[in-house]
Amino acid sequence: MREILISGASIAGQTLAYWLARHGMRPTLVERAPGPRMGGNGVDLRDQAIEVAERMGIMPRVRAAAADVQGIKFVNASDRAVARMDMRSAGGEVEIMRGDLVALLSEAESGVEYVFGDSVRALAEDGDGVTVSFEQGATRRFDLVVGADGLHSTVRRLAFGPEQRFLRHKGHYFAFANADSALGEDRWVSMFNLPGKMAGVYRSGNHAQAKAYFIFRSGLLAYDHRDVGEHKRLLKEVFAHETSWRVRELLDGALDDPDLYFDALSQVRMPSWSSGRVALVGDAAYCASPASGAGAELAIVGAYRLAGELAGAADHRVAFRRYEEGLRELVRRKQRIGPNVRMMVPKNRLGMWTRNAVVSVLPRS
Ligand SMILES: Cc1cc2nc3c(=O)[nH]c(=O)nc-3n(C[C@H](O)[C@H](O)[C@H](O)COP(=O)(O)OP(=O)(O)OC[C@H]3O[C@@H](n4cnc5c(N)ncnc54)[C@H](O)[C@@H]3O)c2cc1C
Numbered sequence: 001m002r003e004i005l006i007s008g009a010s011i012a013g014q015t016l017a018y019w020l021a022r023h024g025m026r027p028t029l030v031e032r033a034p035g036p037r038m039g040g041n042g043v044d045l046r047d048q049a050i051e052v053a054e055r056m057g058i059m060p061r062v063r064a065a066a067a068d069v070q071g072i073k074f075v076n077a078s079d080r081a082v083a084r085m086d087m088r089s090a091g092g093e094v095e096i097m098r099g100d101l102v103a104l105l106s107e108a109e110s111g112v113e114y115v116f117g118d119s120v121r122a123l124a125e126d127g128d129g130v131t132v133s134f135e136q137g138a139t140r141r142f143d144l145v146v147g148a149d150g151l152h153s154t155v156r157r158l159a160f161g162p163e164q165r166f167l168r169h170k171g172h173y174f175a176f177a178n179a180d181s182a183l184g185e186d187r188w189v190s191m192f193n194l195p196g197k198m199a200g201v202y203r204s205g206n207h208a209q210a211k212a213y214f215i216f217r218s219g220l221l222a223y224d225h226r227d228v229g230e231h232k233r234l235l236k237e238v239f240a241h242e243t244s245w246r247v248r249e250l251l252d253g254a255l256d257d258p259d260l261y262f263d264a265l266s267q268v269r270m271p272s273w274s275s276g277r278v279a280l281v282g283d284a285a286y287c288a289s290p291a292s293g294a295g296a297e298l299a300i301v302g303a304y305r306l307a308g309e310l311a312g313a314a315d316h317r318v319a320f321r322r323y324e325e326g327l328r329e330l331v332r333r334k335q336r337i338g339p340n341v342r343m344m345v346p347k348n349r350l351g352m353w354t355r356n357a358v359v360s361v362l363p364r365s
Contacts (some may be wrong), residue, residue, distance in 0.1 A: 001026050002310070005132055005142040007120050008037055011043075011098075012282025012299035014105035016148060018056060019307030021111035028113040028142070030134070032149075035116055039259035040098030041176045041202050042067045042311055043212045043296035048330075050094065052304040058104045065100040067204035070316050072189045074356055077244040079190075080296030083359035087189075091344060097207060101296065120145070123158050125276050145278045145318055146306070148299075152225050153284035161276045169220050170289060172265040172341055175235050177254035179212035183246050188214070191344065192245040193352050198345045199239065199247045212250040214239060215345045220264065231262035267335055274320035281306050286331040291341045294334035302327055 002025040006013045009031035017027040045053060045062065054057045070088055073081040118136040123145060125131075133139045145154025157163060184190050184201035191200035191213070201214035216238045223230045232255050239251045254260055268287040273280045282299035289295070305326055309319035346352045 002143045003028070003141070004310075005030065005120075005130075005140075005145045007145070007153070008032075008282075008284070009106075009114065009116075009157045010102060010148065010150065010282070010299075011105065011147030012284070013146075014102070014109065015052070015056075015158045015243065015300050015303035016146060016307055017112040018105065018109055019304055020310065021109070023307055023311035025114075025310065026111070028115065028140075030115045030118050032119045033116065033155050034132065036102050037259065038099030038102055039257075039261045041177060041213065042069065042204070043098045043101060043260070044095050044293050045101075046093040046297055048304075049297040049300040050092075051318065055304075056105075056108050058108050061104050062094055062096055062101065065096055065104070065206075067095045067097055068187055068206055069095065069189055069202065069279075070187050070272065071203050072191055072324040073185070074359065075190050075192050075245065077192070078212045079245065080192075082317040083356040085359050097204065098296070099265050120154055120158065123155070123278065125263050125278070130277050139304075143277070144310075147280045148282050148303070149288050150283045151266060151268065153280065155278060156270075156280055156284050159278040160270070160280075164318045166268050167264075167272050168269055169265045170265040170267065170291065170337070170341065171219070172215055172217050172291075173221070173234070174216075174265055174290060175212075175214040175231065175254060175260060175262040177212045177214075177257040179210040179250055179253045181208060181210040183212075183249055183253075192247065193346060194242060194244075195348045195352070196345060197238065197242070199242070199250050200243070201246065201250060207232075212223055214250075214254065214263075215341070217345060217347065219301055225263065228258070228262075229258060230258055235262060244267075265291055265341065267337075273324050274317075277316060279306065279320050279323070284328075287334070288331070288334045290336060291337045291344075292334050293340075298331060298334055301330065350361050 006029050009029045021026040074083045121135045122133045126186040132299040147153045184203035187205040189202045196217040198215045202211040273285040281302045306323045309323045
């Protein structure tokens with residue numbers, strides 16, 4: 001029976017573990033955090049990702065937990081909506097809080113070994129397997145290793161090289177954190193702009209907790225991307241002197257949130273998603289960025305396909321090649337993010353005015 005190590009127990013890693021176990025393989029999930037990370041705002045499932053979730057039997061619970069946000073309203077400093085965008089889908093799409101999705105995936109697992117609070121330290125591949133040493137646990141042997149460890153993947157660094165080769169910075173940083181639900185209008189995402197910055201609050205009607213959004217324009221910043229204290233320092237530097245609208249309250253909530261998520265708006269572009277006995281899945285291989293609205297979709301579909309190809313081919317090289325050939329086109333389409341971020345975070349006041357004028361004349365769906 002194939003023994004497969006997966007680094008990262010988020011959406012890609014858990015989906016992959018589920019399907020590998022279901023195909024009769026033995027997956028081990030190693031996650032650096034002490035438990036599954038439940039933070040984040042809403043993520044979208046659509047098309048093939050919904051089909052995969054149906055096959056996993058979780059889709060009824062995904063629909064039951066779905067966020068019921070109607071749209072985005074752009075507000076001025078007095079909290080008056082200056083433009084509204086209806087986001088209700090025609091039915092082909094389900095938005096769910098990221099933490100709810102992670103919890104549903106965890107509940108679906110069986111036959112999966114979990115190791116929390118550890119990380120791969122080194123990989124040594126030979127003819128018939130990979131010897132993996134960990135930061136905490138004892139060295140072990142696996143047939144294959146899969147990196148599902150996100151934008152700053154450790155497995156990618158060890159098997160493919162430094163991340164600077166593969167990350168394309170898209171000129172912005174963003175953060176998601178918990179927010180006081182009194183700060184947002186029920187069932188709307190409220191966004192307040194300053195030139196090159198946005199603070200917002202996401203308020204699903206069926207969740208007690210609201211979520212804060214922050215985005216700001218910036219070239220690449222040098223900081224330790226694993227240090228939450230650094231994330232908070234940077235966020236504070238950019239927003240602390242903003243006193244209009246609800247920026248101060250949202251910032252205070254974010255600075256108090258131990259699960260604040262902060263990162264560069266970057267994409268991952270790689271010429272190949274496998275090297276020998278090591279492959280990558282989800283953001284580690286082809287992050288499209290939160291601006292794409294497709295991160296969860298690509299993670300689920302990619303993990304499902306990778307597991308299916310491994311089940312269908314005795315030779316992992318054949319499986320890895322087919323996985324990549326089957327998914328490249330979808331990734332290419334989803335990585336085209338167009339003007340999404342520029343629309344949410346105009347550079348200057350003229351851009352804000354133009355955006356509001358355009359949004360105001362868009363037809364409501
Ligand atoms: C806390 C959090 C909140 C997020 N919020 C949003 C959001 O609101 N909107 C949005 O669009 N996207 C969000 N994302 C990103 C989104 O989850 C991904 O874009 C997408 O779902 C693809 O998932 P993934 O499993 O490939 O990667 P990720 O969800 O990024 O998961 C990677 C996992 O690997 C773990 N990990 C990292 N390094 C190591 C290591 N060395 N060893 C072991 N484990 C490691 C991480 O702790 C994490 O659990 C968030 C991600 C996280 C981790």
